Amino acid sequence: MAIATSRREFLRLTGFGSAGIAAAQLGGLGFNVAFAKQRAARRKLEGAHQVASICPYCAVGCGTIIASKDNPRTGTRDIINIEGNADAPHSTGSLCPKGAATFQLAVNDLRVTRVMRRKPFATDWDREELAYDAALDRIAELVSKAREDTFVERDPATGKLINQTTGIFALGGSTNDNEENYLIAKVMRMMGVVRIENQARI
Numbered sequence: 001m002a003i004a005t006s007r008r009e010f011l012r013l014t015g016f017g018s019a020g021i022a023a024a025q026l027g028g029l030g031f032n033v034a035f036a037k038q039r040a041a042r043r044k045l046e047g048a049h050q051v052a053s054i055c056p057y058c059a060v061g062c063g064t065i066i067a068s069k070d071n072p073r074t075g076t077r078d079i080i081n082i083e084g085n086a087d088a089p090h091s092t093g094s095l096c097p098k099g100a101a102t103f104q105l106a107v108n109d110l111r112v113t114r115v116m117r118r119k120p121f122a123t124d125w126d127r128e129e130l131a132y133d134a135a136l137d138r139i140a141e142l143v144s145k146a147r148e149d150t151f152v153e154r155d156p157a158t159g160k161l162i163n164q165t166t167g168i169f170a171l172g173g174s175t176n177d178n179e180e181n182y183l184i185a186k187v188m189r190m191m192g193v194v195r196i197e198n199q200a201r202i
Helices: 007-028 033-043 102-106 132-150 178-190
Strands: 049-054 063-071 076-084 151-154 161-165 170-172 196-198
Parallel strands (some): 170 196
């Protein structure tokens, strides 16, 4: 008589069951499985240079430990791990999801390292690489033009002085740190922008 079973059930009964039995047997022999897991997790940090730092995101400034090792191939010191600092009195080693993923922000092969530009109404990015100075000049030119074209000095209905730029919406990035978002808000308000939001709150 054939017994119908799913692939998930088969894996649970064979693989996970065998692993559980093996772990129970090792524990019965006096082998500390928890210690072995902790030892394996710490092995990559052996010989690493560790420094105390803070999470770059919000104003809480949770404590972190940044571990790095010398890379003999490149001659640089590479970050290998970032985790919460248990000695930090206000965070005691805890990190929010963004803070816990700080390593992926610092070390990521998918991170864009060049200026990417897409012309208006284009469907693809330009193949030609744009220099940083040229990109900054273009951004400044467009922001200045948008402000001049949409700046409202006084309320048309009441004549009250408002000094608003209605054609610009400022959106801070969730990966911007606290200081960067502070500067974004200051610069935008200086130009009269009133629609200011941050991606982290959306």
